[in-house]
Amino acid sequence: MKEKKRIEALKRQLPEEDEVQCPNCNLFFYDPFNLLSLSTLNFCLLCANKKVDKEEIKEKYHVNN
Numbered sequence: 032m033k034e035k036k037r038i039e040a041l042k043r044q045l046p047e048e049d050e051v052q053c054p055n056c057n058l059f060f061y062d063p064f065n066l067l068s069l070s071t072l073n074f075c076l077l078c079a080n081k082k083v084d085k086e087e088i089k090e091k092y093h094v095n096n
């Protein structure tokens with residue numbers, strides 16, 4: 032419960048448009064790592080780890096090796 036209050040307080044400090052909803056788990060994210068993951072993979076980091084295989088991540092991030 033404490034954690035939830037902390038997050039609510041944090042949310043209020045940020046503009047609404049910085050929040051992105053993950054289409055898979057329907058949670059809202061506003062930290063740069065999840066936002067990057069959502070804009071590139073369309074999943075939050077947690078869902079990306081579960082759903083997107085490594086080859087696809089490489090492709091989307093344009094990793095060459």
Ligand SMILES: [Zn+2]
Pocket residue numbers: 053054055056057058074075076077078079
């Ligand atoms: Zn998710």
